[in-house]
Amino acid sequence: MSVRLFFVLIFSVFFFSATAQVSNEAILFTIDSTPVKASEFIRLYNKNLNLVQDESEKEVENYLQRFIDYKLKLQEAKTEGLDKKTSYLRELRTYTEQLAKNYITDSKVTDALVKEAYDRVSQEVNVDHILVRLAEDASPQDTLAAYNKIMDIRDRTLKEGFDKVRKEVHNGKTIYGEALGYFSGFKMVYPFETVAYNTPVGNISQPFRTQFGYHILKVLDKRPARGKVTVAHIMLLTKDNDSVSAVQELKINDIYKKLTNGASFDALAKQYSEDKNTAANGGKLAEFTSGQLSVPKFEDAAFALKNPGDISEPVKSKFGWHIIKLIRKEPVEPFESMKPELVEKIKRDSRSKLIDDALYAKLRKQYDVDNNPVAVQYFSKLIKPSNSKKVVLPDNYIKVKPLFTLGDRTYTYRDFGMYLETYALIPENTQDATPFIQEFYDKFLNTKLVAYHKSNLEHINPEYAAILQEYRDGLLLFDLMDKKIWNLSSSDSTEMKAYYEKHLDKYRTPEQIDATMAQSTNTTVLKKVVRLWKSGMDLEHVKALTSNPNTPDVIFKTGLFSKDDPIFPENLKMNPGISKIFKKDESFFIFKINEVKPETQKPFDEVRGLVQSDFQAVKEKEWLESLKKKYKVSINQDVLQAVKTQLQSQ
Incomplete structure (x- = not known):
């Protein structure tokens, strides 16, 4: 994850939640003439309440001040024109496109396909099949001939047996008869896979078509998948x-x-x-x-x-x-473990078309648009055979007639005509152009529907709107902080060193002991450690004599300890030698102190990162005070009281 995206997520401030008591339109405060709604503050408060460590920050007035500070920074970012920057708009556009994908698909269809996919990767099916080859763009005559051929073959298999007929008709060119063996989900094209899993063991399927031609298959066996x-x-x-x-x-x-x-x-x-x-x-x-x-x-x-x-x-x-x-x-992984992988496979697989088709159907109903058979027939009659595969429409074709309307935009015959001339290629031997024109009309309509829905999504989906707003504001705040605080403090070494010199006491190494600590839940074993240490025994031998199945566990740790260590006893004397036994929580401790190291001043280069962080905090505080003077903040006390009442009642 990039630092930029991490920061944006940290500053995510909106969360979709109900605000039943305070009106969604109620204004909590204004910054100059810019209103800020109470609903925004309530979303922020509810989202981050459990993340707040300081109990005082949970007080509404204290949290409101943090919210105002946040809004002041955003106001300054807009005053500086950061929301108009090309880089900002480009990154926001990319994120919006990615986010919208998660909100425009039909989740019910996707969930059903994921469950179906898991069921199929969890089971293997053993299949023989016969294929009559047929090109995807075959003529109606060739299509009918191939269908009749596969029907004849199926009739033979019912009388003579599938395996016998499969071997006899196979020529490796126009007809293939193969024993495929066992396979599971995603190993075959989706239509073939679906027929195989839906056909009972021992049965011969009805003819079905894939991009390869017409098939029939016989299911020989089904068994649980063997995994990998x-x-x-x-x-x-x-x-x-x-x-x-x-x-x-x-x-x-x-x-x-x-x-x-x-x-x-x-x-x-x-x-x-x-x-x-x-x-x-x-x-x-x-x-x-x-x-x-x-x-x-x-x-x-x-x-x-x-x-x-x-x-x-x-x-x-x-x-x-x-x-x-x-x-x-x-073995096959559990469903929840495999789910993300299955979702990605579905997106790359032909079954994703089912998701797209469900979306298009939903949008057509939602925006009350559908097929326009009159327009399809009109353009079909304009398609004439030519040496070129590209569509070339006559200059005098109807252009201003409405095709369909989405929101405040009406698409005309001209729009569809330009789409045809730009993208459509006429299939060879086309006698009736109606199916061809219908296909491209559907593509044109679906494209415009999805684009309109994406542009309208923020107004009809509150959750999407909240997430997009948090990213929009977080991205602005990142750019502003980078310009005003982070870049300044990282480049101004002179001022930062001056800050260090002025606050030397903050950057000192405390008094420390170089020692070995022994910890146990039993004082008897620690007393044994003390005796062994006093006898002059080295640490490895002490460990060997105090670590066995019949002795309570002893944990040894050697290194530097200071008074700010959680395990450091409050009344430990900082003198070389063996300490008394101390109790803390449910454990006992002793220290063998080898050396006492006095407090020392940390050099600037050693604490540069800490100094920079402290210096940034000071600069940010000073800058924020200047923003409070630059912009007038007016709080609506009546709305604030209503907000407090609502939050306290949750």
């Missing part, structure tokens, strides 16, 4: 009908025998493994989940291992022979 596993392996390569396959099998069994006799897995992996990507690293593979490697036999053997360090017997996969060593095995 990290393993290392030793691999010997083989091929089907390979003449050396038998030799590799003998060799892998010999390696396994060496491992069972205590040989190092890492060393044997480096020496024998033919997986060149992992051999040098002891055979370690990246973490994976079920289905991720597409090597079921290897995955099953890896997940079958139970404890870190366990080693499998030789396993044969389509790549060759493996011996697998378990490094780490992790």
